[in-house]
Every structure is written in C-alpha cells, then in structure tokens.
Amino acid sequence: MPETNKTHVRYLILLMLLLVTTISFADRAAISIAGASLQNDLGIDAVTLGYIFSAFGWSYVLAQIPSGWLLDRFGSKHIYAAGIFIWSVFTLLQSFVGLMPVAWAVTSLFLLRFMSGLAGAPAFPGNACIVAEWFPTSERGTASAIFSSGQYFATALFAPLMGWMVYSLGWEYVFVSIGLLGMVLSGIWMKTIYSPKEHPRISAAELRYIEQNGGLVNRKPSRKGDGPKWHHIKQLLTNRMLLGVYLGQYCTNTITYFFLTWFPVYLVQERGMTILKAGLIASLPAICGLVGGVLGGVTSDHLLRKGYSLTLARKLPIVCGLLLSSTMVLCNYVSAEWLVVGIMTLAFFGKGLCSLGWAVVSDTSPRQIAGLSGGLFNTFANLASITTPIVIGYIIHATGSFQWALVYVSANALIAILSYLLIVGPIKRVELRACDDRVGTPVLPQT
Structure with a gap:
C-alpha cells in the first residue's frame, strides 16, 4: 500500500451502505x-392491512439479537450479503400471491413479508459495525446520517416509480422489480465490501487516519467460544443511557413506520388522491427527509470538530428534528392539499434531522460486541414496525379517519424528546465488565 497518497476508500464503502439501505427501505415501502x-x-x-404491514416487523425484531451475534461471530460481509439475497427472493415471491384464493393470498403475503424481515435483520446492525470500523469518531455522524438517509432516498426515488407501476401495470410489478434489483446488489456487495485492513485499494495513510481517530480497524470476527455472552445483554439492558436511547429510537421509528406504511394510504383515502398522485406526493417529503438527514449528520460532526461535547453534538439535532416531526398533527386542522403536503414535508425534514440513532450506537457500543449492541438497539427500535401499523389500523377502524393516528405519531415524537433529555444523560462508550461465565456475575478486580 502506498505510504504517502491518502485514499478515500471509506466513501466507496459508505456509498454501498447507502445503496443497500435504499433498496432495503424500497422493499419495506x-x-x-x-x-x-x-x-x-x-x-x-x-x-x-395493518397486520400485513406489520409482518416484516415481527421477524425483523425477533432476529435482531441473533443477527447481531452472527455479525460479531462471522463478520459483516458474508452475513449481510446472504441477507440481501434472501430478502430479495422473498420480495420477488410476493408478486405471485394474487394468483391464490383470497384467504391463502392474505396468509401467504403475511408469511412472505415475515420471511423478508427475518432475512433483512442484519442490515442496520451491519451498517453500524461497518461505520464503526471504517470511520473516525468525528465523521460517524455524517456517515450514519448518510446511510440512514437511504430510507428517504428510497421513497423519493421509488415512490413515484412504484406508484406508476401500480397505476399502469399492477401492484405485482413493484415486488418483481425490487426483488430482482436486490439480488443483483448482493453480488456487487461481495465484490466491494472488506474490512479496512483487508481492502485491496486502501492506502496506509487512510488506514492510519481511521485508526488514530477512533475507527475500530482492529475489530475482527470473534472466535468460537469468544463471542457475545448472555451477561453482555444483561449489561446493556441495565445501562440507563442505553435504555434511554432505545426508548427514544422506538418512538422515532414510530414516525418512520407511519411514513413507510400508512402515509400513501392516508393520501389516497383521507385526502382523495389517486395512487399515481400519492406516489408523486410521497416523494416530496422524502426528498426533504433526505436533506434533513444529511444536514443532521453534518451539523453533529461540525459541532464535534468545534470542540463541543459528544452529548451536545448528537442530542441537539435529534431534539430539534423531533420537535419538527411533531408538527404533523397540524394536518388535522387544515384542508388545503398544499398545506397538508407542506406540513408533512416539514415533519419528514425533522425526521431526517433526528436520524442520528445509529451514530449514537457507533459511539456507545462496547468494542467487543458492536454487532450485538446494534442488534439490541434495533430490536427496541423496530418494535415500532409492529406496533405502528397495527395501532394505526385499529385507530382508523374505530374512528373512520386518520386524525387520532396523527396525534399518536406526534405524541411519540414528544416522548422521544423527553427520553433524550431526561433519561439518556451523557453519551459515551460503554465498557464491558469482566464476568464469570459459569455464574453470570461480575468478576471484581483483585487488590
């Protein structure tokens, strides 16, 4: 490797994370x-419909801790690639459910969405592991915000296209296109992703820069018997800071899953738009969410470089973004279509601005169990993928409108703010305590 020319291979890695996250959220949307x-x-x-929307979330949540363990045990490259390919196959199969009798179609669609969630579980914990390895501390906020912005990029790019497909060709073609695209991407992933010390194109200068500024370049897959233990989970679950982060991310993801599941239906059923128009309209808030996501990460890292604490640098964009997201409740008091779109665009911008949860995971995860820590974080966060579509489905069924659904989503934004301000406290990396595996109790240092 050349000693003097500093490469920027980490940006290629980040591009792959953005592409994979985009396809992942296109699959969910x-x-x-x-x-x-x-x-x-x-x-x-x-x-x-609410239960069908939630099917992905049930398995996605159940598989988070096992997938985190797999990432720590075998590394991100192969586990992640397998996940991409398998979830894409299940997405493709969803295009055939319309050929079945209605009762079988509903059951089959739920099961296929369930299996997609199972295969997709390593995605975000894998992203967090890769960012922790490839990026210095002062760049992680931007890197995490960029890959997280894939959720907005997916909607901005694919919502109009998928809306056109449903309107002109039929809903089946949406699943065919996303499934095939994901299968191709899994092959590209295998040719692109390496750990920092194994990448054939990285220079010694870039590797030193990453390592000397907080990148976990020495993190390796654990050997058999050396992987995460149950007492590690107990230590994570008894940490007040992490519990506050988990609660905050659950509430934040409630906003995410409203936009990913019920928002297009809201535009069609509550606001009387065609599915084609709803697809186009849905892309506008998503574009602002994308801008907000990048801005939140850049702002956070800028504050760090200016000498502000990690706690302030991460919390300030999160709290400001959540405040903006809560404004979606104002849609209940306006009737003009342009006002509804404007308010939802502001709320989605705020949702992007506060998308620093995975940067916080990279900042706080114990070095030895970054995958497990990310998996546990994502378990709590994606409980919202189960509860949000189901709760909103019941609200609509009981009230006949989306008004209380918007109140529910906005209230979650306010709860997330309280969690970050009152529970989380200072943001810092958690250090694992030594523990006797035979009894699962901490080992006290000898004096």
Whole structure:
C-alpha cells in the first residue's frame, strides 16, 4: 500500500451502505405503495392491512439479537450479503400471491413479508459495525446520517416509480422489480465490501487516519467460544443511557413506520388522491427527509470538530428534528392539499434531522460486541414496525379517519424528546465488565 497518497476508500464503502439501505427501505415501502390496490383486490379491511404491514416487523425484531451475534461471530460481509439475497427472493415471491384464493393470498403475503424481515435483520446492525470500523469518531455522524438517509432516498426515488407501476401495470410489478434489483446488489456487495485492513485499494495513510481517530480497524470476527455472552445483554439492558436511547429510537421509528406504511394510504383515502398522485406526493417529503438527514449528520460532526461535547453534538439535532416531526398533527386542522403536503414535508425534514440513532450506537457500543449492541438497539427500535401499523389500523377502524393516528405519531415524537433529555444523560462508550461465565456475575478486580 502506498505510504504517502491518502485514499478515500471509506466513501466507496459508505456509498454501498447507502445503496443497500435504499433498496432495503424500497422493499419495506413497496407494500405501502401497493397497499390501497391490495386492499381493493383482496377485499380486506384496515385492521387486516395493518397486520400485513406489520409482518416484516415481527421477524425483523425477533432476529435482531441473533443477527447481531452472527455479525460479531462471522463478520459483516458474508452475513449481510446472504441477507440481501434472501430478502430479495422473498420480495420477488410476493408478486405471485394474487394468483391464490383470497384467504391463502392474505396468509401467504403475511408469511412472505415475515420471511423478508427475518432475512433483512442484519442490515442496520451491519451498517453500524461497518461505520464503526471504517470511520473516525468525528465523521460517524455524517456517515450514519448518510446511510440512514437511504430510507428517504428510497421513497423519493421509488415512490413515484412504484406508484406508476401500480397505476399502469399492477401492484405485482413493484415486488418483481425490487426483488430482482436486490439480488443483483448482493453480488456487487461481495465484490466491494472488506474490512479496512483487508481492502485491496486502501492506502496506509487512510488506514492510519481511521485508526488514530477512533475507527475500530482492529475489530475482527470473534472466535468460537469468544463471542457475545448472555451477561453482555444483561449489561446493556441495565445501562440507563442505553435504555434511554432505545426508548427514544422506538418512538422515532414510530414516525418512520407511519411514513413507510400508512402515509400513501392516508393520501389516497383521507385526502382523495389517486395512487399515481400519492406516489408523486410521497416523494416530496422524502426528498426533504433526505436533506434533513444529511444536514443532521453534518451539523453533529461540525459541532464535534468545534470542540463541543459528544452529548451536545448528537442530542441537539435529534431534539430539534423531533420537535419538527411533531408538527404533523397540524394536518388535522387544515384542508388545503398544499398545506397538508407542506406540513408533512416539514415533519419528514425533522425526521431526517433526528436520524442520528445509529451514530449514537457507533459511539456507545462496547468494542467487543458492536454487532450485538446494534442488534439490541434495533430490536427496541423496530418494535415500532409492529406496533405502528397495527395501532394505526385499529385507530382508523374505530374512528373512520386518520386524525387520532396523527396525534399518536406526534405524541411519540414528544416522548422521544423527553427520553433524550431526561433519561439518556451523557453519551459515551460503554465498557464491558469482566464476568464469570459459569455464574453470570461480575468478576471484581483483585487488590
């Protein structure tokens, strides 16, 4: 490796994380764009649609801790690539459920969404591990915000395209296109992703820069018997700072999953738009979410470089963004379409601004169990992928409108603010305590 020319291979790695995250969220959003047409074709009510929306979340949550263990045990490259390919296959298979009798179609769609969530579980813990390895502390906020912005980029890019597909070709083509795209991307991933010390194109200067400024370049897959233990989970779950972060991210993800599941249906059923128009409109808030996500990360890292504490640098964009997200409740008091779009755009911008949860994970995870820590964080965060679509489905079924659904989502934004301000406290890396594995109790240092 050349000693003098500093490469920027980490930006190529970040580009791959952005692309994979974009496809992952396009897969999650596909069911929402197709939702109104599915509801009509299958003759299902809002509650049933809510459960179908939640299917991805059930398995995604259940698989977070096992996937985190797999990432720590075998490394991000192969586990992540397998996940991309398998979830893409299950997405492709969803295009065939319309050929079945209605009862079988609903059950099959739920099961296929369930299996997609299972395969997709390593995605975000894997992202966090890779960012922790490849990026110095002062760049992690921007890097995490950029890959997290894939959720907005997915909607901005694919919502109009998928809306056109549903309107012109049929909802089946949405699942075909996303499934095939993901399968191709899994092959590109295998050719692109390496650990910092193994990448064939990285220079010694870039490797030193990453290592000397906080990048975990020496993190390696654990050997058999040396991986995460149950007492590690107990230590994470008894840490007040992490519990506050978990609660905050659960509430933040409630906003995410409203936009990923019910938002297009809201535009069609509550605001009377066509599915084609809803797809186009949904892209506008997503673009602002993308801008907000990058701005939040850049602002956070800028504050760090100016000498402000890690706590202030991470919390300030999060709290400001959540305040903006809570304004979506104002849609209940306006009727003009342009005002509704404007308010939702502001709320989505705020959601982007506060998307620093994974930067906080990279900042706080114990070095030995970054994958497990990310998996546990994502378990709590994605409980919202189960509760949000189901709760909103029941609210709509009971009230006949989205008004209380918007109140519910906005209230979660306020709870997240309280969690970061009152529970989290100073943000710092957690150090694991030594523990006797035979009894699961801490080993006290000898004097």
